[in-house]
Amino acid sequence: MKDVKQELAYAVASATGVIAAEDALRLFETPPDPSKGDIAFPCFRLSKLLRKPPAVIAQELSGTIGLPDAIEKAEPVNGYLNFFVRPSYYAQMLASLGDHSALCESGKGKTACIDFSSPNIAKKFHLGHIGTTMIGNALRNIFEYCGWKVIAINYLGDWGTSFGKLICAYKMWSSREAIERNGVIELERIYARFNKEAQTDESLNQAARDAFCALEQGNEEYREIWRYFREISLKEYMKTYDLLGIKFDSYNGESFYTDKMPAVVEELREKGLLKLDDGASVVDLSAYDMPPALILKRDGSTLYPTRDIAAAKWRKQEYDFDKCIYVTSAGQSLHFAQWFKVVELMGYDWASELVHVPYGTMSFGGEKLASRTGNIIYLDDLLAQAIEKAESIIDEKNADLKDKHETAVAIGVGAVVFNALFNARIKDVDFSWDSALSFEGNTGPYLQYTYARASSVLRKCPDAGDCAGYSPNADEIALIKQLTLFDNKVAQALEQYEPSVITRYLLDTCGAYNQFYHSSPVVRAEGAEQNFRISLTAAFRETAGKCLELLGMRRTEEI
Ligand code: ARG
Numbered sequence: 001m002k003d004v005k006q007e008l009a010y011a012v013a014s015a016t017g018v019i020a021a022e023d024a025l026r027l028f029e030t031p032p033d034p035s036k037g038d039i040a041f042p043c044f045r046l047s048k049l050l051r052k053p054p055a056v057i058a059q060e061l062s063g064t065i066g067l068p069d070a071i072e073k074a075e076p077v078n079g080y081l082n083f084f085v086r087p088s089y090y091a092q093m094l095a096s097l098g099d100h101s102a103l104c105e106s107g108k109g110k111t112a113c114i115d116f117s118s119p120n121i122a123k124k125f126h127l128g129h130i131g132t133t134m135i136g137n138a139l140r141n142i143f144e145y146c147g148w149k150v151i152a153i154n155y156l157g158d159w160g161t162s163f164g165k166l167i168c169a170y171k172m173w174s175s176r177e178a179i180e181r182n183g184v185i186e187l188e189r190i191y192a193r194f195n196k197e198a199q200t201d202e203s204l205n206q207a208a209r210d211a212f213c214a215l216e217q218g219n220e221e222y223r224e225i226w227r228y229f230r231e232i233s234l235k236e237y238m239k240t241y242d243l244l245g246i247k248f249d250s251y252n253g254e255s256f257y258t259d260k261m262p263a264v265v266e267e268l269r270e271k272g273l274l275k276l277d278d279g280a281s282v283v284d285l286s287a288y289d290m291p292p293a294l295i296l297k298r299d300g301s302t303l304y305p306t307r308d309i310a311a312a313k314w315r316k317q318e319y320d321f322d323k324c325i326y327v328t329s330a331g332q333s334l335h336f337a338q339w340f341k342v343v344e345l346m347g348y349d350w351a352s353e354l355v356h357v358p359y360g361t362m363s364f365g366g367e368k369l370a371s372r373t374g375n376i377i378y379l380d381d382l383l384a385q386a387i388e389k390a391e392s393i394i395d396e397k398n399a400d401l402k403d404k405h406e407t408a409v410a411i412g413v414g415a416v417v418f419n420a421l422f423n424a425r426i427k428d429v430d431f432s433w434d435s436a437l438s439f440e441g442n443t444g445p446y447l448q449y450t451y452a453r454a455s456s457v458l459r460k461c462p463d464a465g466d467c468a469g470y471s472p473n474a475d476e477i478a479l480i481k482q483l484t485l486f487d488n489k490v491a492q493a494l495e496q497y498e499p500s501v502i503t504r505y506l507l508d509t510c511g512a513y514n515q516f517y518h519s520s521p522v523v524r525a526e527g528a529e530q531n532f533r534i535s536l537t538a539a540f541r542e543t544a545g546k547c548l549e550l551l552g553m554r555r556t557e558e559i
Contacts (some may be wrong), residue, residue, distance in 0.1 A: 005039060007068035008083060012041055015065040016057075018049040029080075034478070037075065037082030044079055054079030087471045090480045091532060097480070097539045103487045107148035113315050114140050114150060116327040117246070120157030121233035121253075122166055122187040125240050125379040127431055128329070128369050131359040134420035134552060136327040137246045138499035139357070141550045146494055151319050155311065156253025158230050161301075162191070164212025167225050168204065169194040176228070184236050187229060188371065216258070216301075230255075240379055244413060245552065257310045261302045264310045268295060273345055283342050293338040305339040312343060316350055323353050325497070330358035330426065357497040360428035382436065387412030389437050390445070394559070401558065410554035411445050417552050418444030421499045442507055448556040450510040451548060454541040455557045457522050458534070467532035475516040476536060482512040483543050490550070499551060506547040513540045 009025035029040045043054040043061070050057055058076035065074060065081070070089040075082050116136020119129055136152075143150050169190035179186045198204040215222040234251070241247070265281070268274045274281045274295060282292035294303045315324055326336060336356035344351035361368075367375050391408035394401055401407060419436045423429060439445040472480070485505065493501040522533040545555045 004068065004070045004085060004089070008039065008041070008071065011065050011068060012061070015061055016046060016050070019046060031077075031080070031082055034474075036077055038085040038481075039083045040077075040080045041083070042080050087477060088469070090472050090477050091467060091470050093484065094480060094532070094535055094539060097483050098542060100487055103146055103490060105147050106491070107143060107146040110147075110322040111149045111151065111319055112143050113153055113319055113321045113324040114143070114327070115153045115155050115325065116140075117241075117248075118153075118155040118157065118253075118328075119233075119237065120162075122162070122184060122191065122229050123233075123371070124184050124188060125237060126369065126371070127362050127364065127377045127379065127382070129379060130416070130420045131329060131362065131425070132327045133244070133246065134417050135357065135359055135425055135497075135499055137244070137552045138421060138502070138550060139325065139327065139494075139497060141552060142490060142494050142499065142502070145490065145546075145550060151250060151315075151321070152248045153250045153252065153315075154248040156230070156234075156251060156255075159254040159258060159307075161208065161212050163215060163226055163229070164208035164210070165194045165198075165204075166191055166229060167211045167215065167222050168207050170225060170229075179228075179232055184233055187232070192372070240383070243383060243409065244417070245554070252311075254307050254311075257307050257314065258302075260310045260314055261306055264306060264313065265295060265302070267346065268342075271346055273342070283345065285338060285341055288341055290334065290338050290341065293342050305335060305342070308335075308339050309342060312339075312354060313348075316348075321350075321353060323355055325355045325357055327357045327359070329361055331361065332356075333358050355497070357425070359425040360423075362429055362431055364431045366430055377431065383412060383416060385412075385433075386415045386437055389439070390415070393439065398559065407556055407559060410556050411439075411448055411559070414444035414448050414548075414553040414556075415439060416444075418447065418503065421503045421551055424500050425498060444553060447506055447510055447544070447548065448553065449559055450513060451541065451544045452556045452559040453517065454513065454537050454544065457517075457537050458541060460523050461530070461534050461537075464534035464538065465531045467528045467535060470528040470532045472532065473520060475512075475519045476532070479509075479512040479516045479536060479540065482509050483539055486543050486546075493550075502547050502550055506544060506551070509540070509544060509547070513544070516540075 005025060005028050006021075008028070009021040012024040013019055013021040024041070027042055027045065029042060031037045031040045041061075043057040046052075046057050047054045052060075055076065055078060058079055058081045061081050062074045062076045067074060067083075070086055072084045072086040075084070114136055116139070117129065117133040119125060140150050140152050166187065170187075173193060174186060174190050182189075194204065194208070198208075211222060215226055265274075268281075268283065273283050275284050275292070276282075277292060279298035280294060281296035282294055284292050286292075293305050295306050296302060312324060315321060328336070333356060336354075340351055340354045340356070343354065363369060364375055364377060367373075369376055387408050390411040391404070394404055394408055394411075415438070416436060422442070489501055489505040493499055516536070520533055522530060522537060525533055548555055
């Protein structure tokens with residue numbers, strides 16, 4: 001399509017004599033009604049230059065313009081000149097659909113760190129983590145596909161005063177056996193109990209502060225317990241990541257940066273950025289309409305922003321990133337805006353390479369998610385239910401399927417991933433079991449099912465021969481046009497850090513494929529017609545399969 005528009009732009013330029021080809025190229029639109037043409041040139045801009053009404057210009061131009069070979073005819077419609085692409089041209093286009101080299105090389109030589117998922121350890125993975133995990137993973141895939149080198153970072157929340165509480169609680173009420181038996185849920189249990197009892201027993205809070213202090217100073221017993229909590233948590237998270245097919249290149253969490261923070265505090269002080277505020281050290285950001293960034297608490301302990309600054313400096317040194325992307329809920333937007341500003345004030349020009357990618361909050365039954373009130377859904381429960389449902393549907397429909405369990409996992413996970421990546425990321429969503437486990441309509445399983453349908457056609461008709469001279473029908477043309485959009489959509493998803501662009505595109509593409517599938521038989525067709533349809537099915541399968549993978553869903557060859 002690019003070449004056709006290029007040729008048309010020259011034709012318009014030479015027929016009118018008042019507009020340059022590159023300007024004409026930018027004006028082309030797509031007629032909303034495909035029966036009125038494939039490409040539209042609006043004549044409104046020319047109206048001033050030629051001192052004629054647009055409709056007259058369109059009319060005259062239709063008689064004088066020299067049409068390129070790919071264009072069958074041109075028709076004036078209300079100030080537009082509409083062009084009809086010759087159907088045989090689409091057949092030619094089909095051959096070049098698989099070439100994505102420009103897109104795949106667009107990020108060559110560039111590095112992106114993507115910080116995502118990053119749960120606070122000793123807590124179970126729940127609905128609130130779905131956004132960062134799925135969006136982050138899709139972005140990782142998209143950047144990689146576009147040629148970027150990606151470092152996927154799981155910045156575990158594995159440091160802070162809560163570990164003082166956990167160590168105390170563990171020593172009083174738990175044991176290795178209990179944790180071995182129940183996993184992270186045991187840690188959640190004792191943590192909740194500690195907070196509850198501390199409400200009436202202030203000495204507990206003091207004990208927790210002392211324990212964290214000892215941990216920071218390297219107390220061997222406490223470090224051993226802390227390491228154990230980290231290991232147990234990671235083991236559980238890994239199961240979920242494995243199920244989701246997600247991998248990280250680094251698990252350097254908050255604890256990794258503890259010894260790198262004093263230097264940052266010193267640097268801030270030397271650069272004259274630190275101010276005392278009621279005993280705490282802060283960076284004043286009032287000139288930028290933001291509250292001060294907290295660097296050191298009154299007792300000298302460091303804070304979340306301090307650690308993020310130290311981590312960003314370390315990553316810049318270690319990876320020399322061109323972008324460092326952070327995927328978190330929009331609730332943390334101010335935190336990122338503040339410390340990005342501090343990095344800029346420190347004089348680092350790479351502050352402009354830091355990107356926060358926020359997403360909306362997830363609620364359940366209209367209420368905030370909170371383990372304290374029990375309004376929580378664990379991710380492993382959700383995945384288990386989705387997989388179970390997929391399994392029972394397969395049992396009903398295709399009990400003899402070869403890799404039944406694997407397929408059920410692919411579909412169950414697909415349903416959950418799709419649900420997380422369907423809406424524009426910033427939208428707040430209220431979780432519903434019904435829509436998360438729905439396999440009908442706009443859902444992940446529908447996309448995977450459509451992909452499997454194309455695979456099945458190609459198993460029956462694996463080889464496409466020559467299709468020269470074939471003139472495609474309207475459904476075939478609509479599908480080809482849809483497939484030509486792939487590169488643009490992926491580039492847009494990357495630019496906007498918005499995987500839902502691909503989700504929506506894949507839905508539309510599957511819609512166009514199903515329309516073609518129902519109107520245009522492949523197995524029963526013959527000769528050039530069949531060959532063309534086989535090629536088109538293969539092109540759809542490749543594009544849809546790539547989209548599934550970019551989103552973090554699996555290709556399902558047979559369902
Ligand atoms: N652990 C944090 C949380 O659960 C998210 C960390 C995001 N990444 C970062 N570099 N701050 O809220």
